[in-house]
Amino acid sequence: MREYLKFYIDGKWVAPIEPKTANVINPATEEISGRISLGSVADVNLAVAAARAAFSSWSETSRETRLEYLRAIKAEYNRRQSEIGDAVREEIGAPASLASGFHTFLGAGHLQTVIEVLQEFKFEEQRGATRIVKEPIGVCGLITPWNWPLNQVAVKVFPAIATGCTLVLKPPQLAPYSAQILAEIIASSGLPAGVFNMLQGSGAVIGNALSTHPDVDMISFTGSEQVGVEIAKAAAPTVKRVCQELGGKSAFIILDDASLSDNVASATSGMMVNSGQTCSAGSRLLVPKARLDDAARAAREAAEAVTVGDPNGNFAMGPVVSKGQYNIIQEYIQKGLDEGAQLIAGGLGPPEGLEKGFYVKPTVFAGTNDMVIAREEIFGPVLVMIGYGDADEAVAIANDSNFGLAGYVSGVDAETCRSVARRLRAGWIGINGGFDFHAAFGGYKRSGNGREWGEFGFHEYLEIKSLLNYA
Numbered sequence: 001m002r003e004y005l006k007f008y009i010d011g012k013w014v015a016p017i018e019p020k021t022a023n024v025i026n027p028a029t030e031e032i033s034g035r036i037s038l039g040s041v042a043d044v045n046l047a048v049a050a051a052r053a054a055f056s057s058w059s060e061t062s063r064e065t066r067l068e069y070l071r072a073i074k075a076e077y078n079r080r081q082s083e084i085g086d087a088v089r090e091e092i093g094a095p096a097s098l099a100s101g102f103h104t105f106l107g108a109g110h111l112q113t114v115i116e117v118l119q120e121f122k123f124e125e126q127r128g129a130t131r132i133v134k135e136p137i138g139v140c141g142l143i144t145p146w147n148w149p150l151n152q153v154a155v156k157v158f159p160a161i162a163t164g165c166t167l168v169l170k171p172p173q174l175a176p177y178s179a180q181i182l183a184e185i186i187a188s189s190g191l192p193a194g195v196f197n198m199l200q201g202s203g204a205v206i207g208n209a210l211s212t213h214p215d216v217d218m219i220s221f222t223g224s225e226q227v228g229v230e231i232a233k234a235a236a237p238t239v240k241r242v243c244q245e246l247g248g249k250s251a252f253i254i255l256d257d258a259s260l261s262d263n264v265a266s267a268t269s270g271m272m273v274n275s276g277q278t279c280s281a282g283s284r285l286l287v288p289k290a291r292l293d294d295a296a297r298a299a300r301e302a303a304e305a306v307t308v309g310d311p312n313g314n315f316a317m318g319p320v321v322s323k324g325q326y327n328i329i330q331e332y333i334q335k336g337l338d339e340g341a342q343l344i345a346g347g348l349g350p351p352e353g354l355e356k357g358f359y360v361k362p363t364v365f366a367g368t369n370d371m372v373i374a375r376e377e378i379f380g381p382v383l384v385m386i387g388y389g390d391a392d393e394a395v396a397i398a399n400d401s402n403f404g405l406a407g408y409v410s411g412v413d414a415e416t417c418r419s420v421a422r423r424l425r426a427g428w429i430g431i432n433g434g435f436d437f438h439a440a441f442g443g444y445k446r447s448g449n450g451r452e453w454g455e456f457g458f459h460e461y462l463e464i465k466s467l468l469n470y471a
């Protein structure tokens with residue numbers, strides 16, 4: 001049993017002002033894995049006051065000072081990697097290989113990237129007689145989701161610290177453990193009191209108190225569209241900057257000249273990684289209409305090859321994060337059946353023998369882009385295959401979405417791949433794969449308004465000042 005009952009505020013571990021706790025459920029067993037404290041508005045006020053008090057001196061520290069702290073954090077992160085992997089496995093049910101692998105690697109990768117960017121970042125430039133100066137925006141409220149818990153925290157906390165901001169982090173109730181360990185890691189670096197503060201609790205209480213707080217200068221939020229809108233409204237009266245990283249329904253386009261079976265297989269198994277709980281997942285698979293039957297065969301084989309089971313065992317996929325998410329996904333699968341989509345693999349109910357724990361069958365439908373299952377983010381291991389006539393139609397279908405987070409193009413002719421990729425109205429496009437910590441990550445349309453990762457993440461935390469006649 002894990003017990004994380006204290007918050008990190010003003011350089012100290014402190015109990016909440018009004019004691020209140022909540023159990024955390026292990027999604028693989030449905031049993032209680034630990035307990036956290038739930039904070040109140042009074043705790044938020046303390047944390048914001050600490051961040052405000054720390055801002056004037058932290059914002060004036062040198063690049064080298066901030067680099068030293070970030071390097072110390074990195075050394076401790078590396079030392080505690082296996083604990084971080086265990087925490088992610090327990091809180092969201094990610095298979096051990098994924099939790100200790102990519103989840104943990106992403107946190108380290110973003111931290112290393114922030115260090116590299118900070119070494120070179122231009123906080124000032126001269127343009128004619130004008131000096132352009134980039135200054136930290138102030139006190140930041142960071143609100144994160146549970147799906148890639150470390151990644152989401154890392155892409156906010158480290159650039160905020162690097163740019164000279166101070167912050168209050170609110171991790172998700174469903175995945176509080178890895179954030180708690182990260183807070184211990186950051187605390188051990190000796191960062192000045194008040195620069196980094198973390199408290200646990202509900203979005204409705206803590207998230208809302210941060211969004212409405214007159215002394216918070218910006219909110220960086222990753223999560224659902226609905227909550228993103230609520231936060232923007234709550235923040236409007238105090239004219240905060242609100243950076244939103246929201247959902248997606250991204251298209252994976254397999255062009256006519258690509259190997260169909262290989263690409264369908266990798267798109268299908270890729271969809272099931274992290275139980276499909278990935279904002280940038282290629283959840284609409286676009287294949288040439290004339291080859292739909294072959295594609296369906298390859299997708300069925302690939303989906304059925306995805307092993308599902310205990311995160312401690314050697315399985316490709318664990319459970320989804322909660323009973324609530326399980327139910328939502330089941331409703332979408334039912335919806336797909338009701339609206340006449342063709343079920344190719346998986347379907348309703350848990351995989352055989354996995355009645356305990358929130359396990360979902362890797363599911364593939366063939367359908368059309370007007371169906372609910374092709375329009376709404378399901379956030380589970382459910383792929384929708386859609387046929388297209390020519391590349392123009394593939395682009396039109398891909399762009400016919402309220403979202404615009406990511407896209408994927410697979411093909412042999414590089415020119416065609418690039419031109420299709422350029423025409424997609426989305427922020428992160430893989431061309432025959434690809435991954436880059438220094439690329440900008442974020443969405444068009446209702447996928448949000450922010451850009452994180454690499455140097456793009458720095459801009460979210462900076463104000464721009466013009467000093468005129470600064471010759």
Ligand code: NAP
Pocket residue numbers: 143144145146147148152170171172173174201202203204206207208211222223224225227228230231244245246247248278279280377379405442443447448
């Ligand atoms: P969510 O329900 O929107 O919650 C995200 C965070 O917001 C949680 O910490 C939550 O607290 C908090 N929150 C809830 N209500 C709030 C309110 N009224 N005011 C302020 N904060 C509030 O999202 P989720 O279910 O955790 O995550 C899934 C969503 O995140 C998906 O839509 C996914 O696409 C999106 N996502 C986007 C990206 C991206 O970079 N674009 C990356 C990952 C995930 P609780 O602890 O109470 O839940």
Ligand code: MG
Pocket residue numbers: 224
């Ligand atoms: Mg939610």
